[in-house]
Amino acid sequence: MQWDVERWLTGRKYLFMISVALVLIAVIGFWLLLPLKAETPAGRSPQVQAQWRKTAAVA
DSSP: OHHHHHHHHHHHHHHHHHHHHHHHHHHHHHHHHHHHHHHOOTTSOHHHHHHHHHHHHHO
16 A cells, blocks of 8 residues: 555656656756847837847947
8 A cells, every 4th residue: 555655656746747847847947038028129119129220230
């Protein structure tokens, strides 16, 4: 009986660790894509687009 409980707990821990790892991968991927989305001025106000052009000209 104790072996079954240990196996069940190990399986639950394994599933929990897999879900935590997937969430971490998703968060890191989203965080890495954020700067790419922030650099595109499409859909922003003309003032923001002008500022982006100035920043791009300096860099």
